[in-house]
Amino acid sequence: MNTPITRSARKRKMRQNLVAYSFIAPNFIGFAVFTLGPIILAFIMAFTEWDGNNPMKFVGVDNFTNLFTNDRFTSALKNTIVYSIFTVPLTLIMALGLAILLNQKIKARTFFRTVTFFPYVASLVAVAAVWNMLFSPSKGGLMNQLLMNVFHTDPLKWAASPKTVMLTIILFSIWKNMGYYMVIYLAGLQGISEDLYEAAALDGAGAFQKFRYVTLPQLKPTTFFVTIMLTISCFKIYDIVYMLAGGSNGVVNKNAIVLVYYVYEEAFRNWKLGSASAAALVLFVIVLIVTLIQFRGEKNYAND
Amino acid sequence: MKSKTHNRILRSVIVYALLFLLAFVMLIPFVWMISASLKLNKDIFMIPYEWITKDPRWANYVDIWTKIPLATYALNTAKLTLIVTVLQILTSSFAAYAFAKLHFRGRNLLFLAYISTIAVPWQVYMVPQFMFMRRLGLADTHLAIIILQAFSAFGVFLMRQFYEGIPDSLCEAARIDGMSEYGIYAKIMLPLSKPALSTLTIFTFVNTWNDFLGPLIYLTTDSKKTLQIGIRMFISQYSAEYGLIMAASVISLIPVLIVFMSLQKYFVAGITTGAVKG
Numbered sequence: 417m418n419t420p421i422t423r424s425a426r427k428r429k430m431r432q433n434l435v436a437y438s439f440i441a442p443n444f445i446g447f448a449v450f451t452l453g454p455i456i457l458a459f460i461m462a463f464t465e466w467d468g469n470n471p472m473k474f475v476g477v478d479n480f481t482n483l484f485t486n487d488r489f490t491s492a493l494k495n496t497i498v499y500s501i502f503t504v505p506l507t508l509i510m511a512l513g514l515a516i517l518l519n520q521k522i523k524a525r526t527f528f529r530t531v532t533f534f535p536y537v538a539s540l541v542a543v544a545a546v547w548n549m550l551f552s553p554s555k556g557g558l559m560n561q562l563l564m565n566v567f568h569t570d571p572l573k574w575a576a577s578p579k580t581v582m583l584t585i586i587l588f589s590i591w592k593n594m595g596y597y598m599v600i601y602l603a604g605l606q607g608i609s610e611d612l613y614e615a616a617a618l619d620g621a622g623a624f625q626k627f628r629y630v631t632l633p634q635l636k637p638t639t640f641f642v643t644i645m646l647t648i649s650c651f652k653i654y655d656i657v658y659m660l661a662g663g664s665n666g667v668v669n670k671n672a673i674v675l676v677y678y679v680y681e682e683a684f685r686n687w688k689l690g691s692a693s694a695a696a697l698v699l700f701v702i703v704l705i706v707t708l709i710q711f712r713g714e715k716n717y718a719n720d
Numbered sequence: 721m722k723s724k725t726h727n728r729i730l731r732s733v734i735v736y737a738l739l740f741l742l743a744f745v746m747l748i749p750f751v752w753m754i755s756a757s758l759k760l761n762k763d764i765f766m767i768p769y770e771w772i773t774k775d776p777r778w779a780n781y782v783d784i785w786t787k788i789p790l791a792t793y794a795l796n797t798a799k800l801t802l803i804v805t806v807l808q809i810l811t812s813s814f815a816a817y818a819f820a821k822l823h824f825r826g827r828n829l830l831f832l833a834y835i836s837t838i839a840v841p842w843q844v845y846m847v848p849q850f851m852f853m854r855r856l857g858l859a860d861t862h863l864a865i866i867i868l869q870a871f872s873a874f875g876v877f878l879m880r881q882f883y884e885g886i887p888d889s890l891c892e893a894a895r896i897d898g899m900s901e902y903g904i905y906a907k908i909m910l911p912l913s914k915p916a917l918s919t920l921t922i923f924t925f926v927n928t929w930n931d932f933l934g935p936l937i938y939l940t941t942d943s944k945k946t947l948q949i950g951i952r953m954f955i956s957q958y959s960a961e962y963g964l965i966m967a968a969s970v971i972s973l974i975p976v977l978i979v980f981m982s983l984q985k986y987f988v989a990g991i992t993t994g995a996v997k998g
Contacts, residue, residue, distance in 0.1 A: 443876060454848040522735060537980050541947075546749045550748075561767065591746075651841075664956045
């Protein structure tokens with residue numbers, strides 16, 4: 417009896433599905449073929465030996481065991497970790513400090529915010545070129561002039577010396593990216609209720625105590641989020657190193673090589689695609705761990 | 721009372737001193753860039769440094785166009801950026817509409833596929849992606865760069881977030897009036913989502929304009945290269961042409977500066993929705 421109705425209902429449902437799929441298809445097909453597919457392929461390639469031309473050869477976990485005896489890879493891993501350990505907290509502190517400074521009622525606030533944020537959108541090739549000149553190893557570089565004439569210390573070799581190359585990269589990275597995280601902190605600061613500060617003032621809290629007992633605890637979720645984002649982006653560092661520490665042929669030496677550079681070099685200079693994919697998976701595992709920590713943390717904050 | 725005003729003055733002195741220092745640190749590289757772009761190479765590292773040259777060498781801005789095919793690079797970059805941005809906006813907002821406002825089989829599963837890849841950095845799968853593109857004959861083509869950038873999960877995610885905030889009743893009312901889903905998308909959702917579209921536009925624009933690693937891997941023919949790769953190549957070949965390098969850098973920054981200045985508030989809005997993929 418009710419077949420005609422269910423049939424027409426089913427037909428309508430199918431039509432609805434088709435309309436929905438037609439909305440998704442243009443993006444999803446591109447996404448599935450060029451992102452999802454290669455991601456799956458990355459996991460397969462990591463267990464093979466392949467030069468891109470001859471047939472792939474399955475080699476089990478050999479690529480991974482070889483990585484950890486490879487001098488360039490262990491240097492890359494070490495440098496990336498060192499870079500992250502310094503860059504994450506320093507950028508975070510700078511971003512928080514700037515957000516507090518630029519959240520006050522000051523003249524030309526928009527100007528100062530724009531100025532702080534602009535290096536983040538400025539193209540890296542251009543700003544890295546200036547940095548290479550400002551931080552020139554010669555005595556005529558502006559930074560060395562500053563060191564010698566204002567601080568009365570010896571000039572540094574900056575990116576040209578194994579001792580200071582990482583320092584140069586870290587300083588540059590902080591300068592370029594702190595404006596971005598400042599914006600996130602500004603949003604966090606604006607989310608703190610005025611009442612809390614008034615209550616603290618009634619209790620006789622000074623500026624520092626307000627910061628210590630109101631601002632910092634209230635910003636905990638923001639700080640957590642910023643830490644995660646920063647850590648992930650630090651592990652993906654590549655182009656800064658390429659531009660500040662790469663020689664004229666773009667080769668980065670052992671003192672500054674980082675994970676993504678190693679992947680790039682193994683794949684597109686040495687054509688060892690299996691080994692490159694294995695190194696890429698190490699990066700993936702690190703990022704995955706950080707992301708999982710984020711998921712757990714977000715759950716905690718949601719329960720608060 | 722007296723100490724209070726005293727404190728306040730001291731406080732604003734400190735604040736403005738810090739602001740001055742900040743502006744100094746952030747702006748010096750750009751000021752230096754402009755100043756150096758008007759100099760002869762031999763004057764760049766002169767001590768003491770001349771911030772405003774007595775006789776600016778405007779020729780640097782003319783010579784750079786003939787020294788390297790800067791116009792070709794700029795045109796390539798503009799073309800790629802434009803196509804990627806348009807494609808990204810169209811396909812993302814289209815897909816996001818279905819995820820936010822339509823009910824269909826497999827919705828959650830498909831969306832999960834998008835979300836889970838946001839956590840996978842591009843650097844993890846850039847190698848197999850390149851091999852795949854090469855197999856398709858797309859190595860050293862602009863099409864490869866377009867494909868690389870145009871179908872990001874981030875765009876779908878950002879637009880969906882925004883559409884979720886638009887009440888369903890608006891769509892329902894239009895459906896009762898007999899409007900098709902395509903009509904609702906084009907006539908109701910798109911006009912309402914201007915802020916989100918602007919955010920996506922500026923993010924895609926800046927990312928594509930500044931992209932380095934993608935073009936570095938894919939584009940080998942000189943005439944196909946983008947500004948970033950082209951300028952970088954010039955820098956490594958003529959590392960002592962300081963004046964010209966700085967002039968090229970200034971030129972490459974101008975479009976970003978213009979777009980950034982006009983859409984800045986959407987950029988900030990995009991970051992603070994917390995859904996930004998760095």
